[in-house]
Amino acid sequence: MNGFKKAIQKIKKYVPAASVVIFCITIFSGILFAAFIFFPDFADFFNETVSAAMRLIFAKITALFPASLGEYIILALPVILFLVLRGVFKYMDSREHGFARSLFALLSAVGVLFSLFVFNFAAGYRGALLDEKLSLKRSDVSVEELKATANYVVDKLNELSEEVEFTRNGSVRGYSHEDTVELAYESYENLSKRYDFIQNFRAPVKRLAVSDIMTYTHISGVYSYFTGEANLNVNYPEFVNVYTIAHEMAHQRGIARENEANFIAYLVCIDSEDPYMRYAGYLNMFEYLVSAIGQDSRDDVAEFYRSLDSRVYNDLVIYSGFFEKYSDSTASKVTDAVNDTYLVLQGTEGTRSYGMVVDLAVAYHANDVSPRD
Numbered sequence: 001m002n003g004f005k006k007a008i009q010k011i012k013k014y015v016p017a018a019s020v021v022i023f024c025i026t027i028f029s030g031i032l033f034a035a036f037i038f039f040p041d042f043a044d045f046f047n048e049t050v051s052a053a054m055r056l057i058f059a060k061i062t063a064l065f066p067a068s069l070g071e072y073i074i075l076a077l078p079v080i081l082f083l084v085l086r087g088v089f090k091y092m093d094s095r096e097h098g099f100a101r102s103l104f105a106l107l108s109a110v111g112v113l114f115s116l117f118v119f120n121f122a123a124g125y126r127g128a129l130l131d132e133k134l135s136l137k138r139s140d141v142s143v144e145e146l147k148a149t150a151n152y153v154v155d156k157l158n159e160l161s162e163e164v165e166f167t168r169n170g171s172v173r174g175y176s177h178e179d180t181v182e183l184a185y186e187s188y189e190n191l192s193k194r195y196d197f198i199q200n201f202r203a204p205v206k207r208l209a210v211s212d213i214m215t216y217t218h219i220s221g222v223y224s225y226f227t228g229e230a231n232l233n234v235n236y237p238e239f240v241n242v243y244t245i246a247h248e249m250a251h252q253r254g255i256a257r258e259n260e261a262n263f264i265a266y267l268v269c270i271d272s273e274d275p276y277m278r279y280a281g282y283l284n285m286f287e288y289l290v291s292a293i294g295q296d297s298r299d300d301v302a303e304f305y306r307s308l309d310s311r312v313y314n315d316l317v318i319y320s321g322f323f324e325k326y327s328d329s330t331a332s333k334v335t336d337a338v339n340d341t342y343l344v345l346q347g348t349e350g351t352r353s354y355g356m357v358v359d360l361a362v363a364y365h366a367n368d369v370s371p372r373d
Contacts, residue, residue, distance in 0.1 A: 058228025124256025
């Protein structure tokens with residue numbers, strides 16, 4: 001008993017009381033994280049209950065701030081780190097065991113970030129795959145199925161080209177960012193009635209102040225799990241912005257895997273009554289499909305581009321021209337490497353897993369398409 005008391009007293013000497021509490025929560029979070037890995041059903045349960053409540057609370061609180069709180073925290077990191085380190089050095093000089101207590105305090109900050117990740121978002125990476133949740137029969141995709149789905153998407157784009165406004169600078173959405181978010185709300189509400197794993201609530205999608213700089217990283221949007229905010233890089237063309245809004249809202253609703261958030265964004269767009277929302281969904285899916293087709297035949301890719309309405313084709317040409325400035329940047333290479341490592345650590349296949357969107361699209365439209373000669 002005396003040994004236990006001595007141990008407690010020693011801990012109090014070297015570890016701040018708040019850090020002890022945080023470390024206990026961090027250890028519990030680590031146990032939860034391991035449980036997510038070994039028990040996918042538990043991960044789904046946690047994601048749709050505890051994490052859903054956490055995401056909702058965070059999103060509603062940060063909705064009170066008009067700008068992206070997550071963005072400003074990241075931008076302020078150099079100042080925050082400077083102030084923290086200055087405070088640490090002062091504390092080390094003025095207090096007994098100051099170095100150890102400061103070190104544990106810094107480690108506890110890492111524990112907070114890890115615990116927030118586990119409670120808010122981590123379970124979404126470990127549950128059942130989206131094809132199972134959507135009751136889709138996903139299998140290996142044949143070239144014929146791939147082309148049939150691409151033809152279906154081309155037909156939809158060409159039909160919608162009559163309803164979408166175009167200028168010499170490309171397609172025009174014709175309404176505001178806030179209106180786009182509202183249309184996405186409506187689609188999510190409809191989808192949540194069909195699929196109970198899709199969380200339904202309202203929270204803004206924040207426009208990033210450093211969008212132009214961020215484009216060099218090739219990131220069109222980001223979900224900050226530590227603030228619950230969906231954030232949009234507004235520098236991209238409108239059809240990309242519309243799709244990205246739906247994508248980041250998917251993350252905000254617990255769809256963690258990138259490929260699954262991409263496909264949910266597609267469903268949100270094409271489920272909308274608004275022609276431009278549907279156009280954005282099909283045009284983004286067209287790019288996924290022709291990219292997959294191009295792995296086998298560049299000639300087939302050229303044929304699909306030729307089959308597009310000239311206005312739709314011009315939209316892609318304009319986008320290509322826009323992106324040329326940002327296409328080969330050091331920032332994008334670093335970001336890709338970091339993102340790939342992060343995805344692998346969460347149990348996905350890294351950036352290669354993004355190709356699974358095509359498999360899901362083929363399975364989803366299996367009853368809508370037919371091969372063409």
